[in-house]
Amino acid sequence: MLQRHGWTVCVIATPTAAGWLDTAALVEQTGHPVRHEYKRPDEPDALPRADVIVVAPATFNAINKWAAGISDTFALGIANEAIGLGLPVVLAPHAKASLAVHPAFQDSLKRLAGCGVTVLENEVLRGEDNEEAPLAFNWSPLLDELSTQLR
DSSP, X not given: OTGGGTOOOOOBOOHHHHHHXXXXXXXXHHSSOOBOSOOOTTSOOOSOOOSOEEEEEEOHHHHHHHHTTOOSSHHHHHHHHHHHXXXXXXXXXXXXXXXXXXXXXXXXXXXXXXXXXXXXXXXXXXXXXXXXXXXXXXXXXXXXXXXXXXX
């Protein structure tokens, strides 16, 4: 959808997520490599400079590490640099309900918002019996937010 609206989309994944993704399909769709590791200093940048950074779906662990300034993965390094560069950043949390109420998580969201990050509502749906349901990430709120960035 973002490409249909004129966005150039690049995917940077955590090492764990990179194992779940169909990277070949993403490369074909975006025209850019899917990065999940730091490049060597002598290697050229393979991705264009970003106008906006999206961190989604963002887990409890990733959000807490990011808020603490930890850059132990390429994805977190990019997110930390984006704040330092003053780039627009949109965060779409996806933490299960039992973790989303943890004080560290709430503090991390507030800290990131205080750094200028646009923080969306935590995107976890619950089942009828109030049990957490293993539902796919709902991209609609994020896409709605990004569509406002186009205006």
